[in-house]
Amino acid sequence: MxxxxxxxxxxxxxxxxxxxxxxxxxxxxxxxxxxxxxxxxxxxxxxxxxxxxxxxxxxxxxxxxxxxxxxxxxxxxMANADGSLSVIQQAFQDHHGLQCGFCTPGMVMSAAALLKENPQPSEQEVRTYLEGNICRCTGYHNIVKAIMAASGQDVSVIAAE
Amino acid sequence: MPKDNGIGASSKRREDVRFLTGAGRYTDDINIHGQAYAHFVRSDVAHGTINGIDASAAEAMPGVLKVFTATDFEGVGGIPCGWQVTDRHGEPMQEPKHPVLAEGKVRHVGDPIAVVVAESLGQARDAAEALEIDISELPAVMDMKDALTEGAAKVHDDLTSNLCYDWGFVEENREAVDDAINGAHHVTTLELRNNRLVANPMEPRVAVGDYSAADDEHTLYTTSQNPHVIRLLMGAFVLGIPEHKLRVVAPDVGGGFGAKIYHYAEEAFCTFAAKALRRPVKWTSSRSEAFMSDAHGRDHVTKIELAMDEQGKFLAIRTDTHANMGAYLSTFAPSIPTWLHGTLMAGNYTTPLIYVNVKAVFTNTVPVDAYRGAGRPEATFQLERVVDKAAREMGIDPIELRRRNFITEFPYATPVAVEYDTGDYNATMDKLLEISDHSGFEVRAAESKANGKLRGFGIAHYIEACGIAPSNLVGQLGARAGLYESATVRVNATGSISVFTGSHSHGQGHETTFAQVVAEMIGIDEGQVDIVHGDTSKTPMGMGTYGSRSLAVGGSAMVRATEKIINKARKIAAHLMEAAEADIELKDGQFTVAGTDKSVAWGDVTLAAYVPHNYPLEDIEPGLEETAFYDPANFTYPSGAYGCEVEVDPETGKVKVLGFAAADDFGNVVNPMIVEGQVQGGLAQGIGQALLENCAYDQDGQLISASYMDYAMPRADDLPMFTVDHSCVTPCTHNPLGVKGCGEAGAIGSPPALVNAVIDALQRGGHDVKHIDMPLSPDRVWTAMNG
Missing domain, CATH: 3.10.20.30 (Beta-grasp domain)
Incomplete structure (x- = not known):
């Protein structure tokens, strides 16, 4: 030991x-x-x-x-000091970027790492970065949206709410 | 303005907060003081005779509490099958025993032979290495058609053959269908395989058994979509534990897609071993174990024939399917290729004569059962593929051919025993063409061509049957269970509400959607309503979540129970306001007397129910709690048009999905955000089946796709953004919410749309390719193009 x-x-x-x-x-x-x-x-x-x-x-x-x-x-x-959801976490809830929640911790951690490295990623950059995170529930659509929204981008143009 | 509360609002999911902060409570997060760890030792051959097991060295290893084998389970029942199919000749299916641990023979790679239980998981795994198991390998039964030939090796020696059943539906139509096909102007024939898939919820299965000698009570924590079903099957048929002494808890469940419906050996083992060892026993599946022990899905081989007249009017359909059961019958396996498949073969069309033949076959593979869609994707795939092929052969546009044959009058009784209540298939088709910008396709195709790529567009129009019911009908069809759902609505003294439902969520957001329904009915804030599920000690007997049934069946039970609550509350309100009950109205959480300014708030009424000082005690009991069991009169029939646009690289055969559009009719929608999420997830699974996923065995029965290295799960960069629409609404006529199921649609409609798109691309590129079996890997597409 x-x-x-x-x-x-x-x-x-x-x-x-x-x-x-x-x-x-x-x-x-x-x-x-x-x-x-x-x-x-x-x-x-x-x-x-x-x-x-x-x-x-x-x-x-x-x-x-x-x-x-x-x-x-x-x-x-990952939550804010006062216990409220951080920007990325809140974006996942706002854009329904999770369903069963099992892959979610890894997705949020990867998303945070991506945005640190690339603060305004394109849709394709998000998809490529998430190559090592599998989600079986969402089809990734709303995960991609959530991450782009968390980066401050207007996601209404990439897909209907 | 969109609503921000109640039915129709895209309420944010309340469960998300715990999932986003790491506070979810999944089964593997449960650790009980003093727990021991189980490691399953599984067969590494597909078929063999067990000559002997020597556990002496393993039992002497550090930390080992016991090595269990089949001899420890003498006197214990087998894992039961929940559905008995009757064959074409009126005989029951062949139903082999499915022991908890292999008895005498192993029948698939992954078949559990022994279990080492030790103080730590590491010690259990180490000791498993010291277990000596002597197996003589037997020829593996792999190909379904070979398995049915005279003299084939048998998976089960005590059965007459490898045939589980030979099912004909509708048997009385057989000759008429043959005659119609023989006399038709044109018959389109297609042979295809619906590839074997693995559900792969991201949370692997887990079971923790616990036993309290003080009160002789067993508790099983398990990753289940339906804890009451597990309690009934395991208690009554396997371990002989009466239900009042057995509690089954499924906490947060990390995805299911069907694979967590069934009762599995590991659940029975952990429950049994906890009592035998007087220690809590925990088993956590690894992903590799999941591939060889979770029930698989699909695996049908089909020949379909579609007969038409000169105008392309469908006259008859005849299908011949071999359906793989695997080595044992999983809980609902026999029902999938039969009642959940044959009854959907009319699709959206007015075909008057249909005959479906299904031969279910035992092979030396993992058992096969329902996977998202369950029988309906298999039906839809063959139908929507053959219609597309027929359009090409008849020289009719595939959209036009579908429209010529659409059912347009409802209710519509199909020749395969179901009655569609509502639908508007032309409306969903129109909507699809709009949202997929179909009119701009030719311009885009020309651009692709200029870039050396082949672009194609494919359509599928699906019908689905959700919320299988009613119970008395499914009983006649062989179900050994009812298919109702339950709800208890408990109003607390201060007006907040706890709803106890037999449905269970494994990602669908029930805690949010169900609260919206109950809150809307009373006119209070959703935050006042809490949903409790997943624990047999808390909720009334319920059948769980699968088959897109939870809102249509479980939600309806909640509506019924809430109606009872409101009726009683109105009596109380009438008493408080000294008015006639008939004059009492409930709106926005206020009871009023019609035509007056009198009112009492919801909270005043609920308080009176529990503090009944001023209360009609001579007429009604105190308290405000009601239960309802809801057994639907019929299935719900969502439908929709799906369109897929692809680009094929002729150099490599690689298919890129450029766009996918779905126009669904789900009837009324409670939470649009959640419904869209369900469709998106289903589309990803359907695209995964069509393009990437394949559960592959070699001829010796070795599973050669047993990890994420070899089984191609769809990843973010394999998929496009989706365009989904549910604005076409024909409400279901036989449930109080007017809702239809939405959970499986995406996985049902998408595979044929994608394959149709690829065939369209290849045909446009001058390649006369009529069919490619899924998954459409670059290798398969390139080979088809270059023949």
């Missing part, structure tokens, strides 16, 4: 983990942040995306030990 310590959503956390423990397992099982979801076992679906030191990472692809000392942000840390 190895001791790992990291900062998750601004709070210092630590735990004893096996060498094989994935960051996704550490978040879900050791520190009970179950908002990060695991939807596959081949690092394809993206439901487990979190930010590690500011970069979007599939947390099922990283060992907990590798995140020792890192700053980790999960979906639980």
């Amino acid at each position: 190895n001791k790992v310590s990291m900062t998750v959503n601004g709070k210092a956390v630590s735990g004893e983990v096996e060498g094989r423990t994935l960051l996704s397992s550490f978040l879900r099982d050791d520190i009970n942040l179950t908002g990060t979801h695991v939807g596959c076992d081949t690092s394809q679906c993206g439901a487990c995306v979190v930010h590690v030191d500011g970069e979007a990472v599939k947390s099922c692809t990283m060992l907990a030990a590798e995140a020792d000392g890192a700053e980790v942000k999960t979906i639980e840390g």
